[in-house]
Amino acid sequence: MLRYIATRSLVALFLVWIVVSVVFLLLHLIPGDPAELLLSQGNVAADPQAVAALREQMGLNAPLWQQYIDHMTGVLTGDLGASFRDGAPVIEQIALRLPRTLEVILAASLIATGIGVPLGTYAAIRADGKADAVISFFASASLSTPVFVVGSVVILIFAQKLQWLPAGGFTPFSEDPLEHLQLLLLPACTVALSLLAVITRMSRASVLEVLQRDYVRTARAKGLPRNPILRRHVVRNALIPVLTVLGLEMGTLIGGTVLVEFVFNWPGLSGYLVAAVDARDYPEVVGIVMTISVLFVFLNLVVDVVNALLDPRISLVR
Amino acid sequence: MSRSTRKLILPGTIAALIVATVLLAPLLPLQDVRGMDIPNRFAGPSAGHWLGQDDFGRDVLSRLIWGGRASLFIAVGSAIFAAIIGTALGLLGGYFRGAVELVTVRAAEIILCLPPLLLALLVVTILGAGTWPLVLALTILYTPNYTRVVYAATQQVRGLDFVTAQRSMGTHPMKILVRTILPNVLPPLLVQMSLVVASAMVIESGLSFLGLGVVPPTPSWGLMIRSARGAMEVAPLLLVWPSLALAGTILTFNLLCDRLQSALDPRAVTAGGALWLRPRSAAAKKPATPVEADADAPLLEIRDMSIAVRDMELVRRVSLTVRPGETVALVGESGSGKTLTGLAMTGLLPDTLRVTGGTAHYTTREGKAVDLAKLDEEGIRALRGDEVSMVFQDAAAALNPVLRIGEQVAEAIRAHHDLEGDALQTRVVELLRHVGIPDPEQRVRAYPHELSGGQRQRAMIAVAVANNPRLLIADEPTTALDPTIQAQILQLFAQLKRDTPGMGMIFVTHDLAVVAEIADRVTVMYAGEVVEEGPVAEVFERPRHPYTAALIASVPEGGAERLTAIPGSVPSPRQMPSGCRFAPRCAFATERCTANPPKAEHPAPGRVTRCFHWETVT
Ligand code: SF4
Numbered sequence: 001m002l003r004y005i006a007t008r009s010l011v012a013l014f015l016v017w018i019v020v021s022v023v024f025l026l027l028h029l030i031p032g033d034p035a036e037l038l039l040s041q042g043n044v045a046a047d048p049q050a051v052a053a054l055r056e057q058m059g060l061n062a063p064l065w066q067q068y069i070d071h072m073t074g075v076l077t078g079d080l081g082a083s084f085r086d087g088a089p090v091i092e093q094i095a096l097r098l099p100r101t102l103e104v105i106l107a108a109s110l111i112a113t114g115i116g117v118p119l120g121t122y123a124a125i126r127a128d129g130k131a132d133a134v135i136s137f138f139a140s141a142s143l144s145t146p147v148f149v150v151g152s153v154v155i156l157i158f159a160q161k162l163q164w165l166p167a168g169g170f171t172p173f174s175e176d177p178l179e180h181l182q183l184l185l186l187p188a189c190t191v192a193l194s195l196l197a198v199i200t201r202m203s204r205a206s207v208l209e210v211l212q213r214d215y216v217r218t219a220r221a222k223g224l225p226r227n228p229i230l231r232r233h234v235v236r237n238a239l240i241p242v243l244t245v246l247g248l249e250m251g252t253l254i255g256g257t258v259l260v261e262f263v264f265n266w267p268g269l270s271g272y273l274v275a276a277v278d279a280r281d282y283p284e285v286v287g288i289v290m291t292i293s294v295l296f297v298f299l300n301l302v303v304d305v306v307n308a309l310l311d312p313r314i315s316l317v318r
Numbered sequence: 319m320s321r322s323t324r325k326l327i328l329p330g331t332i333a334a335l336i337v338a339t340v341l342l343a344p345l346l347p348l349q350d351v352r353g354m355d356i357p358n359r360f361a362g363p364s365a366g367h368w369l370g371q372d373d374f375g376r377d378v379l380s381r382l383i384w385g386g387r388a389s390l391f392i393a394v395g396s397a398i399f400a401a402i403i404g405t406a407l408g409l410l411g412g413y414f415r416g417a418v419e420l421v422t423v424r425a426a427e428i429i430l431c432l433p434p435l436l437l438a439l440l441v442v443t444i445l446g447a448g449t450w451p452l453v454l455a456l457t458i459l460y461t462p463n464y465t466r467v468v469y470a471a472t473q474q475v476r477g478l479d480f481v482t483a484q485r486s487m488g489t490h491p492m493k494i495l496v497r498t499i500l501p502n503v504l505p506p507l508l509v510q511m512s513l514v515v516a517s518a519m520v521i522e523s524g525l526s527f528l529g530l531g532v533v534p535p536t537p538s539w540g541l542m543i544r545s546a547r548g549a550m551e552v553a554p555l556l557l558v559w560p561s562l563a564l565a566g567t568i569l570t571f572n573l574l575c576d577r578l579q580s581a582l583d584p585r586a587v588t589a590g591g592a593l594w595l596r597p598r599s600a601a602a603k604k605p606a607t608p609v610e611a612d613a614d615a616p617l618l619e620i621r622d623m624s625i626a627v628r629d630m631e632l633v634r635r636v637s638l639t640v641r642p643g644e645t646v647a648l649v650g651e652s653g654s655g656k657t658l659t660g661l662a663m664t665g666l667l668p669d670t671l672r673v674t675g676g677t678a679h680y681t682t683r684e685g686k687a688v689d690l691a692k693l694d695e696e697g698i699r700a701l702r703g704d705e706v707s708m709v710f711q712d713a714a715a716a717l718n719p720v721l722r723i724g725e726q727v728a729e730a731i732r733a734h735h736d737l738e739g740d741a742l743q744t745r746v747v748e749l750l751r752h753v754g755i756p757d758p759e760q761r762v763r764a765y766p767h768e769l770s771g772g773q774r775q776r777a778m779i780a781v782a783v784a785n786n787p788r789l790l791i792a793d794e795p796t797t798a799l800d801p802t803i804q805a806q807i808l809q810l811f812a813q814l815k816r817d818t819p820g821m822g823m824i825f826v827t828h829d830l831a832v833v834a835e836i837a838d839r840v841t842v843m844y845a846g847e848v849v850e851e852g853p854v855a856e857v858f859e860r861p862r863h864p865y866t867a868a869l870i871a872s873v874p875e876g877g878a879e880r881l882t883a884i885p886g887s888v889p890s891p892r893q894m895p896s897g898c899r900f901a902p903r904c905a906f907a908t909e910r911c912t913a914n915p916p917k918a919e920h921p922a923p924g925r926v927t928r929c930f931h932w933e934t935v936t
Contacts, residue, residue, distance in 0.1 A: 140576070143572060145564075152561065161554075211592045214716040215716055221664055240720075259435075311720055
């Protein structure tokens with residue numbers, strides 16, 4: 001088991017290294033000068049002197065390998081550089097905003113799993129029946145509706161028309177826990193909707209798969225009643241691939257909550273990224289992209305390890 | 319036209335309509351997309367503007383159609399570019415392997431390490447917003463999807479004989495690739511295509527919504543939703559139209575993808591569900607009222623039982639009797655119906671199969687007679703694992719991989735007895751020791767994969783005998799094991815028989831050597847019918863059916879390498895011979911055999927044969 005975790009961690013570290021390098025190369029090898037790009041507004045050419053100064057400041061005059069090493073040392077020591085816009089260390093902003101994004105994702109995952117697994121299991125039990133068709137269509141429909149559409153419509157209904165919940169914003173938990181949770185609810189549900197569809201579908205497929213397994217027949221041969229079979233044998237085994245998918249989806253969401261944060265004015269990491277992209281603030285963009293990628297890879301690692309814990313066979317395979 | 323093809327029509331038609339509408343946009347009698355009409359901003363639907371006017375008084379319907387044109391152009395365009403590049407990379411990587419594989423396939427997979435929206439944002443950061451940067455970003459994003467599909471398919475195809483043959487004949491690799499591999503990967507590519515169009519639209523509209531995609535004044539659904547948000551209070555419909563258009567279009571392409579997939583690959587659609595899970599299933603049988611059994615009734619008496627899938631009979635009028643303490647071997651090749659007969663006794667037949675006739679009277683502990691073939695799920699469940707239990711063939715698959723052995727045995731006990739805590743634990747350890755698992759106190763905590771094959775089968779047997787069953791059905795319990803272990807497991811069965819004298823056993827096997835060792839009586843099945851029955855010693859001494867005789871002849875004797883396999887194979891249930899089912903493979907067959915099916919005859923007391931010429935069989 002420990003060996004398994006160690007190997008997986010090494011692979012993950014390698015991936016992180018690749019991603020960091022790719023991001024670095026992307027920004028340095030593309031035609032065009034970052035400094036010039038940064039300083040030019042629209043079609044107005046940048047002042048050459050300012051560009052030169054900025055190049056110096058950004059360390060762009062050093063040879064590429066030198067820049068690469070500087071960049072990597074920075075990453076390793078947690079120094080992601082300073083924002084072009086306000087000169088504040090990028091890492092501070094990330095540390096402040098990342099938890100907020102994670103909070104939305106976590107809340108959404110809880111909602112989606114809590115509803116999706118039972119719903120998918122039910123659909124599988126009723127496979128090819130009416131309930132199954134309704135659930136499947138609902139899942140397809142929510143998968144097909146982009147989050148910003150869901151978010152906008154949800155605001156229109158719950159905030160504008162019914163006035164049950166605030167349309168958006170953020171209050172720190174320490175200031176007003178209740179309001180914090182109220183504000184969290186709509187974005188979390190919005191993210192949860194498409195996640196719910198994924199989990200429902202996956203649970204359905206997975207339960208159907210497990211139902212065909214020999215050990216379910218063994219459980220029946222023991223004379224166990226329906227519910228213990230479902231709980232202990234079917235759902236428990238079916239959950240393994242569902243959790244894998246959930247983990248991967250959560251990884252994608254870390255970069256994908258951009259739209260939700262934008263719609264609900266939630267000051268998380270992704271919203272910060274949009275602002276950074278808009279302003280072409282390279283250190284910020286690089287810092288955020290790297291943080292998200294590292295989290296993404298790390299989450300995949302966690303998924304692997306949790307899987308190995310749930311399914312004792314996995315750790316032996318490799 | 320198959321059902322799955324028919325299901326393609328609806329999404330296919332809608333998708334075609336959508337594409338046609340946006341393609342024909344310049345020809346349609348639409349209002350000017352950019353024609354502003356400030357005095358009439360937010361005007362509702364009217365004759366001139368069917369869907370009303372937006373915040374600049376522009377016609378919503380025409381913006382909707384032109385916006386769809388922009389969205390689809392970007393989505394379809396990048397899907398095609400990505401398909402071309404991805405296919406090329408996948409083909410090259412899959413065919414040449416080595417370094418080529420590294421720079422094509424592996425490089426593409428790095429892209430998958432990044433969250434998709436993030437990657438798109440990164441490209442937009444570098445190139446700025448606009449239509450072409452979007453196309454580029456989406457192309458990069460979706461290339462790996464195609465690469466993977468094509469790579470996997472190429473890997474499969476390149477090993478095929480005709481490809482190797484063409485190659486050795488000097489055909490240029492490029493030609494081979496294009497001619498043989500492309501047609502093969504086309505179906506999965508089509509599926510990918512519709513999937514990519516749908517998800518490209520999601521990302522495109524998202525970026526446009528953020529103001530990082532399509533640049534105004536070009537209309538786009540994402541942009542329309544963005545501006546409608548500001549005017550939500552005044553004109554909520556402005557938000558609804560583009561939302562519907564966007565979600566509807568994406569849904570159409572997603573459905574198209576799903577249905578394409580099931581039309582192109584019917585195997586991917588799993589057979590639905592499990593009937594036993596549905597409380598009031600249509601297959602529920604009428605519960606039989608138990609009656610007092612005769613004092614000398616056998617433990618189990620199957621009479622004329624048939625099993626069928628739809629109208630195809632797999633088991634025909636099988637009769638079989640098991641007395642207390644007796645072991646009956648059920649012998650036959652695969653496809654003879656022996657396993658189905660065993661499964662039917664525990665109500666574990668697959669959903670598509672049904673017992674279509676006959677009875678299977680079983681005498682319970684309380685001396686009641688019940689018909690196992692007619693019990694409903696709840697009725698048979700009460701017997702299953704308690705009075706009637708089953709040992710399956712492949713213990714590795716039949717044990718739950720994520721539960722400890724001890725729990726799986728305990729579960730069998732708890733299903734029928736109120737035993738908890740230490741008492742239960744003691745009983746489990748005792749059982750494991752009984753079936754010969756060494757060090758049972760430790761082994762209860764082991765997972766199935768931590769046990770050897772033989773020990774797993776022992777654990778499986780422990781589950782089956784946990785409640786001292788009166789009828790044990792063992793379905794090829796030694797087949798998956800190697801010979802030395804096989805012998806040990808057989809010894810275990812012999813020991814179990816000695817320890818529980820009243821237990822009857824049905825031992826399903828295809829191995830006559832095993833029969834001689836364990837059984838008292840033997841029933842031979844062929845093509846769903848019982849062809850011979852009798853005490854083991856007598857049948858081996860003097861078989862009365864050519865099939866049995868041939869089976870006995872094929873058993874290697876005394877280590878001699880004399881394995882006379884019977885030529886031919888069991889006929890499929892669809893093409894049963896109208897006469898004797900064994901006739902095509904029978905050395906004794908005459909004209910009479912192919913004309914009519916033989917009836918069961920009794921050559922001696924306790925013996926049955928289904929053969930016209932049983933007297934001449936030696
Ligand atoms: S009935 Fe005829 S064909 Fe059938 S087993 Fe007997 S001899 Fe062979």
